Every structure is written in structure tokens, then in C-alpha cells.
Amino acid sequence: MAVPAIDIQNVSKYFAKVIANKDVSLTVEEGEVVALLGENGAGKSTIMKILYGLYGKDEGKIFVRGEEVNIKNPADAMSRGIAMIQQHFSLVPTHTATENIILGNVHGHVNIKEHEKKLKEIALKYGFDVPVDVPVGQLAVGQQQKIEILKALYINTSILIMDEPTAVLTPQESDNLMQFIKDFTAKGNSIVFITHKMKEVMEVADKIVVMRNGVVVDTVKREDTDEQELAKLMIGEPIIPPARDESIDYMNNDVVLSIKDVSFGEKNAVDLLKDLNFDIHKGEIFGIAGVSGNGQDELCDVISGLKHATKGTIVLDGEDITKASIKKRNTMGIGYCPVDRYRDAMVMDMTLAENIFLKHWWDKEWSNKGFIRIKKLNEYTNELIKRHRVKANDYSDIARGLSGGNQQKVVLGREVDLGKKLLIFNQPTRGLDMGAVDRIHHVISEEKANGKAVLLISTELSEIFEMCDRIAVMHGGKMMGIYKNGDLTTEQIGLLMAGVHLEDEKEVAE
């Protein structure tokens, strides 16, 4: 048997708080596509970052083409033909593709034209259609990713690592990427791609390495396995999604939130939201699908009160709240789980009780003449921890010490109690492990059953299909249409997400 391109033997990595990798061993043959499958936090990215020289390993050995190596930094990795495309691209938005790609590889006088020519040749070889002389900030995410790939190809990479490459892509763009992976490896190169999506794994991977809690659970050949088996390996226990009753027609229920002609934009800039119109009814989950960055966050901002709509009205339960303060909206019964938990939802260096108090400080029930009613707060926090099965000791735990899923459960618990009428979830399960996702989905279903109106924004189509009664697709700040769940196929949603109108599709009227 030939010498493997990469041979990782018993590598371990310890962080101060967690064991990130323990005795991880895997091999990558030449011309092979290896999928690194696992939930978030399973240690997939860590082991690859070690290979790419971003982290140092604490134990174990790494061989590249049979030679034992100690990769100190990415430059070292690149000189051995290893490149990694991070989940968040490392491109300078104001530079062109060419400038980005030659960054760090050239010295002295630079002949841009010559480099552009060389790049175009490489791009042509793989059928990439990307402009090499436009600032990358102006390009779509899918194209930016191609530039990242070109960057790797430019330095003659033979082992390409991709971290969650399809997370930001439309279904069509993902298909293109899969095609590239096949072409690239057909030339004898190797690819490791990190993912938690089973579908992609089954499509392109030759070998699948399943990781859980920092260890390799199993290594299987694609042809010897199926999605069910992989799911079982990945999660360790079966997951039952909450059942959705499709027979109820929510359109007849009272309207809780009504958005009329709402636009939003910063001064002297393009509108980020354009003339949005929709109602959410009692007991209904209204889903918004779309590639992130198409106005979803701004929509949340204008409903939660962080920003004010520049046009149109927002009505909650018959009361116009277009200009109301955040506090006022909180007291009126809006609960909101923002997408960026670290930035917007929690104070990481405060205790869990204090984080709960963050949305109760104005309430006379929770304070007495300006003094916090600490005992009551602590008891409530303990009760919430128990109710939502948060893995924490008690109210005095510092939020930062909890795992992402448990932090999200605390936020969720706080917001569902606060949001008596409307709950807004912006990608509530992003970056969480399956167990936490399951718990969060069940809580959302419970709140729907309690008659609350729910706005669920997600980039995961499976989540949208699983949870929502109606689905709207956003693109470029506009609604591409509102549909009943079940009226759209994945392909159709994919087209809508990419901004293509479905001429023949029957829109479900409001």
C-alpha cells in the first residue's frame, strides 16, 4: 500500500477547560476525499487546525507523506502543500481576488497583470468563473469561497482542508463545490472536509471519520454505511423531533405581530429591508429562510427595538410599537433570542442569576426600593436551570463557564418566560450540539402550543421544514414570497434564496 498523504497518530490536545482531542488517529490517502463528521464541539476543527499549524499538539505524531513533521505555523503547513479554508474566510474585503491571493507570497515590485493571467489559467482549469480584478467585498459568498480555493490552488496545494464549506452557500452553490471536490481529487490531490451534514458526506466522501467529544468514534467507507448509521455514530442516541400538527389553520387565529411596509436602512446607504409585509398569528411558527446576511438580522433589530424602522409600522397585539423603546417592548411581551449570544444575549462574566436579571431589572416584582430581591432571583434561576435541564451547578455559576448549548438554554428559558406574546428566534440552534438543538426545538413547540406567536429565522432548511407552519424566504432585504410549509421543495427554496423568482408557483396569500 502506498504511503498515505497524511497520517495522524494518537494526537491529543488539551485546552484549559476541555479535552479537545484525545488519541485521534486518521489517515488521508492520495486522491481521497475524507469527511470529518461530527457535531459542533466534537473536535473536528481542532484536529485540522493542529494539522494546519494553528494549534500545537500536546501528544502524538503527524506524518506527511511518510515523514514525521512538527508543523509550527500555517506557512510551514503551506510549504508542505497543506492548505486550509477556514469557516470564516480570511480575505481582505477591499482587495481584489488577485491581491488577496498573492498576499504574503510576493516581495518587491509586483506585476499584477502577470499574476492575474496565471490565476485566470488556474481558474479556467477548474471551471471557476470569478472576476479576479474586483474587490472581494463586492462578491457573493460563494464566489469568495472560490477565491479561497484559488488561493490554495495558487500555492500548489495537494492537501486541502475545508471547514464547514457549505454552511454559507445556497444549495446550487453547494452542488458546484461538490463538483470541484470531485475534479480536484481526480487529479490525485486529497481533501479533508469538516461537516455535520450527512447529505454531503454521502455524496462525495470516500472515507468518513466520525468524531464525538474529541475522539474518533469510527472510520467507515462510504459504500459500507448509510445516513442512519452515521447519525447514530455521531449523536450516540436517537433523536425524535417534535411532531407538528399540520391540520390546524392558523390564519384564523388572532394576529399577534403585524409588519406593514417596513423598510430599514442606514442614512445614505442602500435599504437593508425593503417593504416587508407579514402577519404572525397566535400559535403559529412563522419561518424565515435565507442565506445569512440578507436582512434577517435587521428584521430582528427593528422588531426588538434595537433599531427603528425607517418606514412602515410594526403592530404588536393592536398596539403600534414602531417607535417604542426596547424596554417597553420587553415589558409588552416580546422575547428575543438573538443570533449572537455572546454579544447580545448574555453577559459572559456575570452569574446565571445576573443574566436572568438582565431582562427583569425594571420589574418591581424583582426589586425592592432599588435593591435586587436576590433570594427570589436565585430561586427562580435555580428553577429555570432545572426546568430546562441546563448543565450547571446553580445560580452562581458564571455564564462563560457553560457550554454553548447550555448558555442558549438559559437565554431561551429567560426569553420564553419574558415573551408572553411573541418570541423571536434568530438561528437559535446555530453552533449547538444535537442534544441541545433537540431540547430547543421542543421548547419552541411547547410555546407554540401555549398560543404564542413565533418568528423563527434559520439558515438550516431542515430546521425550517421541521418547525414552521409558514415559510417566507428573504433575499437582499426583500421577501421572495410567503408559502405554506409543504408547498415548496428544497430546490425551489434554494432558487428563492438565490434571488430567483418562481414564476409558476402559486403564492399563498396572506
Next chain:
Amino acid sequence: MKSRANILLYNIGAVIIGLIISAILLLFMKVNPLDVCGQALGKIVSDKYNLGEVLVKATPLIFTSLAFAFTYNANLFNIGAQGQFLMGSIVAVALSLKLQSIVPTFILLIIVLIGSAAGGAFMGGLIGGAKAKFKANEFLVSMMSTYVVSNFMDYLLRTSLQETKAEYMQTDAIDKAAYLPTILPGTRVHLGFVIAVLFAIGVWVLLNKTTLGFQIRAVGKNSDAANLGGIKPTTIYVISFMIAGGLAGIAGLTEINGVQHMLLRDFNASIGSYGIGIAILANGNPIGCIFASILFGFLNVMGTTMGRLPGLNIPASIIELIEGIVMACVIISYAVRRIVENKKKKKQMRKAGA
């Protein structure tokens, strides 16, 4: 609780190391540090008056360090405690001179307390307001505000507040009736020290037990999340700076009515900057500010005493050097503590993993 004890241990260790390094420096001056320190220490401990001076020096430092520590909890930097203190002093001396013959001592002192706090709070409010309204950098604004107040004070000392003799740039001395009463006979220790300790405790309660304190800390630790919790960070900026300014202003009362009994040029020129260092030494903890201030009060008296030791010719400024070294050691100790704790955790992990 364990981690708090740990911090204290590191702090004490750092202070000791700082003193040892300082002692080595004394060697370069060709004096025997043990001998000198022993002599100075003996002079302080054996003399009630000197011992009392430690608390006298510590009193205004408690206030100026609280002024920094308070905004520090809102993640703001108040470098202008000196200016706020001077404003408090101006108000204190003006009110005392005006009212000392009209109202009884007790009421006068209460009026001066409120007035000096209001003077400092006014300065703080300007800084906080500039930050909230124009997004001005509070670090620079507060720092420069000190010069404004200092020059304003000079102007007053030359005009409306100048002594009746109109000779020096200073005010008339206030009457005995306007003095803060001495609490330890035979020393200069005055009621101001008790007031300072009470305020430090009050600040701790305010920060940790009240809704307002919660809002301030929430804004300090994550203003985005606080904002989404309905707390207006801009309002908090103004409030924190006003409270901080008020605290520094009260030092005006303790220094004018407790110690100096008049206002003069370059009045206590460095207590503002010491306050910053002390607050950092105390890691922003109000109770810690009391002890750190006493430590610095002690070092201050120690320096003066050393300078007065016969036949050794030690410059009194040596103490500023010592204070600087101690402070540097404490700040380094924070970094050291983090590294050590990380290493320890990692080791535990490895054991657990093996």
C-alpha cells in the same frame, strides 16, 4: 470564594516582592535597607501621631480610588479624579468661608459634604455627557478636564477666593468651627476617614446589591447585551461619571475641612493619579480600595520618615519609586496568576484524560 482568597494572596505576594526590589534599590544608594526601614518603621509604630498620619494620608486616596474604581465597573476610565477633587475642594472652601459664621458646625459639614460632592459630580457629568452625546473618548476628556479645573482654581485664587491680605495665591483659613472633628486625640485623624470607609462600603452595596449597580456592571461587562436588556448605556455613562465625580469631590471636604483648612495652589497635586493606581491594585473592588489606600498612606508616611532620618540623606521622593515598583509588581501578578491557573487546569485535564 477560593478564587477571591487566591487573588488576595497574589496581591500580598506582589506587594512583598515590590518592597524587596525597592530594598535592593536602596542598596545602590549605599544605605542598608534593613537598617533604614527598621528605623523608619520604628519611628512610625512608636509614635501615635505618625501612625495616625497613615490614616490621614489614606483618607483622600480612598475617595479618588473609588472615583476610578466606580467607572471602572462600567468599563469607563475616569482619569480626571484630580479635577473632580479640586472642584470639590473649591466648593468646600467657598461654602465653609461663606457659612462658617452663620450655621452650626454639624449642619455646615453636611452642606459642605453635599456641595463638594455636587461640585465633583458636575465635572463628572460633563465628562459622561460628552461621552454619551458625542462619543468623545472619556479617557482623554477626563484627563484634560483636570487642567481646566486646575486653571479655573488658579483664577479664583487670584480673584474672588484670594485671601484678604491678597498676597499669596491661597484662600483665608477657615474657622475652627468648620473643621472636621478629630477622632483620635493626639493625631490629625479626623472624621473624614470614617466617612471615607462608609462611602467605600456604600459603593460596594450600590454596585452589588442594587438595580442601578447591576445596570452599571452589565453595561461595563457587555454594553450590547445590556442595551438589548433595555438598559441605555449612554444614560449609564452619565450616571456613573456623576457618581464617580461626586466621590472624588468629597475628598475636597476631607482635605479642606479636615487637614489643610485652606485652599492653595497645587493643592494635593498627585492624589488623583495615585487613586488610579490604588483602584487597579484593588482590582476595582471598593472594599479593596480601603486597604490599598491605607497601604499607600503607609508608604507615603514611610517615605517622609526615611527622608527625615538624620545623616542618611535619602530623598523623600524615593517613596514614589517604591510605590511605582509595588504597583508594577501587582499588575504583573495578574498576568502571572492567569498563566499559572491555566497551566494548572491543563494539567488536571491531562490527568483526567490519561
